[in-house]
Amino acid sequence: MQYRIYKDNVKIKETTSRQIEITGLKPKTSYTLGVSAYNGLRESTRATITMTTRGLVMIVDKALQVGSEVTFEYVEYPFGVIPIGTEPTGLFGGGNRQTLKGNVVSVANGQSRVELKTSFDKLSDELKLETNLQAPGENLVVNSSNFENLNGWxxxxxxxxxxxxxxxxxxxxxxxxxxxxxxxxxxxxxxxxxxxxxxxxxxxxxxxxxxxxxxxxxxxxxxxxxxxxxxxxxxxxxxxxxxxxxxxxxxxxxxxxxxxxxxxxxxxxxxxxxxxxxxxxxxxxxxxxxxxxxxxxxTPARQDIYGTNQLDAGYSGFDGYKAIYLK
The missing domain is CATH 2.60.120.260 (Galactose-binding domain-like)
Structure with a gap:
């Protein structure tokens, strides 16, 4: 017996197995999955189920209160972290800054698992946010060249x-x-x-x-x-x-x-x-x-690019040129 597998009314696979793995799902997104039996001539009535995937999980190296809501700031640093001239189109100088909300789902060994509440998918799952973490090549000195004023000195x-x-x-x-x-x-x-x-x-x-x-x-x-x-x-x-x-x-x-x-x-x-x-x-x-x-x-310091050095609150994680900070 063959089985036809559907995702949101689109057939994605035919199989003889009673178990399959569905890949390419987005975080915190609802899908309608369906399965029907097929004998090569006729197809049975489709059985369906609607499910919602979980959000990306961030691992914060700090014990937070289970059930509480926390806020993250997401920022992209295309220059200073990757070679100048190889930034993704339209991202020179930084961009795509977003505020993200998450719920603390568990705490163990001084680390908290925080599930993002939206379908945000630009970071690796279970990315760890650590204290005092800096991006590779990040300049820590504010207002350090091409001076227009002496702020910070x-x-x-x-x-x-x-x-x-x-x-x-x-x-x-x-x-x-x-x-x-x-x-x-x-x-x-x-x-x-x-x-x-x-x-x-x-x-x-x-x-x-x-x-x-x-x-x-x-x-x-x-x-x-x-x-x-x-x-x-x-x-x-x-x-x-x-x-x-x-x-x-x-x-x-x-x-x-x-x-x-x-x-x-x-x-x-x-x-x-x-x-x-x-x-x-x-x-x-x-x-x-x-x-x-x-x-x-x-390269300029983070504050020179984004106007603040108060993003990380001591905890930050980096995934290539992308960064997330616990506010």
Whole structure:
């Protein structure tokens, strides 16, 4: 005896087996399935059943309340995560941001299974959302090149830093951040604070140069645990008392380890002028901090693209160039 299998009144298979697997179903979608007997000449009356598939399940590395509703934010990062020029059509610069709702269906071993309430199908099922997760190549430094303002940066000296163009950089058409000093005391500028993974290698990369009067410069990662009320509890010094060039742009990169810290910020120090009263100028652009030991081309930070750095609430998952955050 043969059986004809139907999905939404469309025959999808003929089989002699009493069990079949139906693939290609979408999450959280209703289907009418039917089966009829067929002897090669005549077909029996079709028996039907209507069923609804479950939604995609996200695994959150956190114990949530069973039965509660949670909110996720879905975002696509086509550049900075995959090579520039290979983004899906129409997605350069990001897009397809969506807010998703889900129900917590179970909790075990400190992890929660959350079923999405819609037919959303752009992520892998049972994708895990972990704390302090960053996309490969994601720049953690906000407002780090092509400067229109100095938002996110702060200095120990009034009037510093400032913006200026220079013939060494983009044919004098794009602003650099300039840290100037005409004293024997250091002048510093620090980035906005960002989250990192403890005891993990990150790489700092930037482009820069300086004029003849610069004595030297330092770069610190000033780190702490996010629960600390101190500005920083550990000063990590990836670059100490170095120079770049007075004749052109230098592309610099250096690896550092975060130690037992989960957040911090980058600080550049202009250590002094070598000539009293003469301005020592340190020019900086394309500043990037990313996880790993290999520097990738500069890209804007998430906040620069989407206008917020408050998406992840500490828990995020990545599936290729697609990301989901627990709000």
């Amino acid at each position: 702060s200095s120990n000296t009034s009037g510093q830093p400032h913006l200026r163009t220079h013939s060494f950089w983009k044919n004098d058409t794009q602003n650099l951040m300039v840290l100037s000093n005409r004293t024997k005391n250091e002048v510093t500028v620090g980035s906005a604070r960002f989250r990192v993974k403890p005891n993990t290698n990150y790489i700092l990369s930037f482009s820069g140069f300086h004029n003849y009067a610069l004595a030297s410069y330092d770069v610190y990662f000033l780190a702490r645990m996010h629960t600390s009320k101190s500005d920083f509890t550990q000063a990590i010094l990836p670059i100490a008392s170095q120079k770049l060039s007075i004749s052109g742009v230098v592309n610099k990169s250096v690896v550092f380890n975060t130690g037992n810290n989960d957040e911090g910020y980058i600080r550049f120090d202009n250590n002094a002028t070598i000539a009293d009263g003469e301005w020592a100028d340190l020019y900086l652009a394309d500043i990037k901090v990313e996880e790993g030991t290999h520097a990738t081309p500069w």
